[in-house]
Amino acid sequence: MPIALYALTAGAFGIGVTEFVIMGLLIEVGGDLGVSISAAGLLISGYALGVVAGAPIMTIATARWPRKTVLLILMAIFTVGNLACALAPNYWSLMASRVLTAFAHGTFFGVGSVVATTLVAPDKKASAVAIMFTGLTVANILGVPFGTWLGQAYGWRSTFGAVTVVGVAAFAIIALFVPKDHDAPAPSNLKHDLAVLARPQVLMGLLTTVLSWVGVFCVFTYIAPILTRLAGFSDAAVSPILLVFGGGLVVGNLVAGKLADRWLLPTLLGTLMALVAILVLMTFAVHNQVAVVIFVALLGAAAFATVPPLQIWVLRKADGAGQSLASSFNIAAFNLGNAIGAWLGGYVIAGGPGLGQLPWIAALAPLAALALALYAIRFDRLRGEAPAAAD
Known part of the structure; x- marks a missing residue:
């Protein structure tokens, strides 16, 4: 590289x-x-x-x-x-x-x-x-x-x-x-660039990003109380366990990047399915110290495994002069998901089922993202567009 x-x-x-x-x-x-x-x-x-x-x-x-x-x-x-x-x-x-x-x-x-x-x-x-x-x-x-x-x-x-x-x-x-x-910057027309955001495929891609990361941050924002109050770790143990989460981020990001080069859509769908499954199963692991550390690593891997396929998917759908705008909006979508996820997690803890039920409730958001991605792929096929490769 x-x-x-x-x-x-x-x-x-x-x-x-x-x-x-x-x-x-x-x-x-x-x-x-x-x-x-x-x-x-x-x-x-x-x-x-x-x-x-x-x-x-x-x-x-x-x-x-x-x-x-x-x-x-x-x-x-x-x-x-x-x-x-x-x-x-x-x-x-x-x-x-x-x-x-x-x-x-x-x-x-x-x-x-x-x-x-x-x-x-x-x-x-x-x-x-x-x-x-x-x-x-x-x-x-x-x-x-x-x-x-x-x-x-x-x-x-x-x-x-x-x-x-x-x-x-x-x-x-x-x-x-x-x-x-290499080339002079393409002439930019604001109205034309903004039109990329009106494309249904781009909007569905952005919403898929938001939903997937609502699930991630719904749990990750409150990972410290999950580890200390539910799993029984000391406060001092939280930082080392977060290093395990970070290791998962690196592995998931690089592996998914390699896979998405060859099979974009299967990688996208597979990472979303993995995220849903990990969040659901994590619900049953939060009271066991060994199991919860394993799932913290898996959550990190699944979370960042979604990033390369989601970013490339949106770039493909915005092919043309509006790519930079769509790509930047997708980064904003990740952060919007972060903010909504943190709020949702706080609501579940304070006014809902409580901290122990947080992972499976968080899984509902990437499950919705998976359904939306499947619909977007079908939408492309009905319009006669190649769905990026069996990619």
Whole structure:
């Protein structure tokens, strides 16, 4: 694989750290800024909503620009945003800085996915996307635990300072190794680009993404209480177990990328079925320490195994000038699923069947995603379109 792909991975790593590291620093942030832990937790929601809002805005605003230039601008926004987080004097300035940083997220992965597919042969596109997204998985395995330790040892601001340095390094690596666009940027017509979002196949792809990740985050958001209250682990055991989850992310992402290169639709359907099955069976494993650790790893693998086929599926359905916009919207769809899943999980715990029933209820969302994907494939066949390969 070309080194330019790993330059994109470096950017993905930095973005992954800044998105998730705050989860381990809520107590430190809340104590320093004089807000409750629940208020500090809204910094996570604010980031997710910033991704959802920023993806279409930034993609439309930069549609006429060369993709390498766009990636560099996004990394500059990311770097400045993290520096602002490190220097934030109060809660609301930190919230604003988090939202600013999030504006780079969706478009970076959207445009980055398109760039990644141009760097490799047609039969390697899903693997290329998977390699870029490996930055997110490595961020979860190495970056987030290190950032959490750094913030707890030297103050949460030091973590955002370190991520700022990562942003500078990623900017330099992208500038050096990502090639300039081979062709001049295609003329962009906003009305034409937005029309891609009116295609039923694209909308079904985006909704499939949302539903699949509602299920993932419905459980993952509350994985710590599942491990401590139901399985009986100590608080200190949670971080090592999350490393197991991160290992699952890496394996699922890379394996699914390889499979999706050859069999896109079977891989897509298979990963959704696996996600449903794992969530249902996890319901019966949450009270057994060995079993629940196994299912945490399987959940990580199944979760990120959906990413390459979903991203490539949406790119294919949006073939043409609207690809970057559709790709960015799909990243926003992942984050919308995250936000809805976290809310749904909280509702189930506080006002529904309770924590122990969370996994099987979460499984209903990817089950709906599976049904929608099957309908979308049938929709293509009825319209006489090749359903991407028996792909």
